[in-house]
Amino acid sequence: MKALVVGGAGYIGSVVTRLLLAQGHDVTVLDDCSTGHADSVPTGVPFHQIDITAAGTVLAADRYDAVLHFAAKSLVGESVARPAPYWHTNVGGTRALLDAITEHHVPTLVFSSTAATYGEPDTIPITETAPTRPGNTYGATKLAVDMMITNQTTASPLAAVSLRYFNVAGAALGAGERHTTETHLIPNALRAITDTGSSGPMTIYGTDWPTPDGTPIRDYVHVLDLAHAHVQALTAAQPGHHLIANLGSGDGYSVHQVLTTIETVTGQRVPTTTGPRRAGDPARLVASNTLAQEKLGWTPQLTLTHMIEDAWAFHTDGRTIR
Numbered sequence: 001m002k003a004l005v006v007g008g009a010g011y012i013g014s015v016v017t018r019l020l021l022a023q024g025h026d027v028t029v030l031d032d033c034s035t036g037h038a039d040s041v042p043t044g045v046p047f048h049q050i051d052i053t054a055a056g057t058v059l060a061a062d063r064y065d066a067v068l069h070f071a072a073k074s075l076v077g078e079s080v081a082r083p084a085p086y087w088h089t090n091v092g093g094t095r096a097l098l099d100a101i102t103e104h105h106v107p108t109l110v111f112s113s114t115a116a117t118y119g120e121p122d123t124i125p126i127t128e129t130a131p132t133r134p135g136n137t138y139g140a141t142k143l144a145v146d147m148m149i150t151n152q153t154t155a156s157p158l159a160a161v162s163l164r165y166f167n168v169a170g171a172a173l174g175a176g177e178r179h180t181t182e183t184h185l186i187p188n189a190l191r192a193i194t195d196t197g198s199s200g201p202m203t204i205y206g207t208d209w210p211t212p213d214g215t216p217i218r219d220y221v222h223v224l225d226l227a228h229a230h231v232q233a234l235t236a237a238q239p240g241h242h243l244i245a246n247l248g249s250g251d252g253y254s255v256h257q258v259l260t261t262i263e264t265v266t267g268q269r270v271p272t273t274t275g276p277r278r279a280g281d282p283a284r285l286v287a288s289n290t291l292a293q294e295k296l297g298w299t300p301q302l303t304l305t306h307m308i309e310d311a312w313a314f315h316t317d318g319r320t321i322r
């Protein structure tokens with residue numbers, strides 16, 4: 001299969017690129033490197049360092065079987081403070097990409113959606129039929145794109161799959177998290193262990209949540225399991241249909257439980273301090289992954305301990321275990 005990976009120099013896009021290559025696919029990467037890194041694109045892979053709105057020039061030059069679209073602005077707090085660039089890039093950029101996909105008759109699209117489209121859930125685990133009430137601009141823009149894709153598949157033979165990621169962690173195939181602005185729990189905790197001088201203790205955002213230990217609960221999924229779901233989505237996609245599927249483990253871990261697991265894996269204490277709740281954080285997000293099992297044949301294989309072992313190896317010496 002000939003695939004264009006849009007956002008292939010970012011964290012998840014670079015792991016998916018490597019998995020597609022390992023499985024013998026012909027991969028081209030497009031990324032403007034606004035947050036991704038050019039050196040995350042494996043040597044020998046055709047790489048266009050251009051804006052998503054110029055994707056048509058790449059799709060015009062060759063016949064592609066699929067586009068996998070990871071390119072987005074994804075900092076929740078920033079999205080609330082400065083919504084315009086989020087609507088511009090995430091929705092406007094994807095609109096331009098969809099136009100190019102239609103014009104050049106690319107049959108299949110796999111899109112990175114998010115659990116942030118649901119907002120605070122009424123019931124756990126969250127199924128794909130749960131109400132979508134995003135609590136921040138980031139989630140709202142991803143929901144808008146999901147709707148745009150649904151409309152496109154109604155009007156054309158496009159086969160599309162949106163994958164709603166829960167909390168992605170770990171490293172694989174030589175790639176891992178390298179965010180300049182890091183907001184996520186696991187990399188922040190690892191940084192607090194190793195960069196004691198510069199970064200100081202990690203802040204726990206509230207210990208007064210309505211959960212058993214007072215800290216929020218999330219569903220963590222290994223980036224390699226996530227990458228496999230994308231490959232499975234390419235074959236599961238049906239012309240004229242838009243499948244939206246959650247990708248999570250179905251298990252929830254609190255912030256305290258994650259920190260305890262990090263201390264067990266690393267053998268080191270995570271320096272922490274307690275701060276107020278972070279605006280827009282829900283108390284509890286846990287996925288139902290039944291639909292992904294049924295429609296994609298996907299079941300996650302790797303545990304929270306694997307994610308932390310792999311993130312720790314990548315954090316300490318840029319190595320990946322898997």
Ligand code: UDP
Binds near residue numbers: 188206216218255
């Ligand atoms: N969290 C925290 N301190 C941090 C980063 C995150 O206490 O430095 C908490 C956050 O409040 C949430 C959980 O860890 O309950 C996961 O947050 P993350 O940003 O990793 O992912 P999110 O669930 O927001 O997508």
